[in-house]
Amino acid sequence: MEIMHKQQTLKEPCEIPYVTLNEEDEKRLFDLSVQLKFGDFRTVLIATQSLRDCLLHDFPIEVFLQRPDIFKGLLDLLEGNQEGSSATSKAVFTNLA
Numbered sequence: 001m002e003i004m005h006k007q008q009t010l011k012e013p014c015e016i017p018y019v020t021l022n023e024e025d026e027k028r029l030f031d032l033s034v035q036l037k038f039g040d041f042r043t044v045l046i047a048t049q050s051l052r053d054c055l056l057h058d059f060p061i062e063v064f065l066q067r068p069d070i071f072k073g074l075l076d077l078l079e080g081n082q083e084g085s086s087a088t089s090k091a092v093f094t095n096l097a
Contacts, residue, residue, distance in 0.1 A: 016062050029055070029067055036073030044077065 021029070032055065035047035051070065064070055 016065065018066060019060060019062050021059075021063065025059070029059075029063070029070065033067075033069035033073050036070065036077065048074075 032047050032051060035043050039047060
């Protein structure tokens with residue numbers, strides 16, 4: 001109950017400070033989002049391996065929350081909003097696990 005009271009008295013919204021990246025890192029994240037959105041099966045598989053093995057360890061989660069294109073690409077695959085994505089989504093999410 002005390003926690004609820006403290007949350008109600010908070011006057012300012014909680015915001016995550018924007019994480020500034022260098023050009024190379026911005027390009028790396030942009031390229032990954034493009035690969036997820038427009039890539040064929042093999043490209044998407046390699047992109048998810050890169051996401052799992054490197055990017056999620058190299059960047060704080062705030063970076064992905066502030067640049068949501070990667071998560072949108074993964075969600076599109078999961079929802080089947082891309083051509084041939086049923087087989088791709090199964091392989092991708094098996095790969096991410």
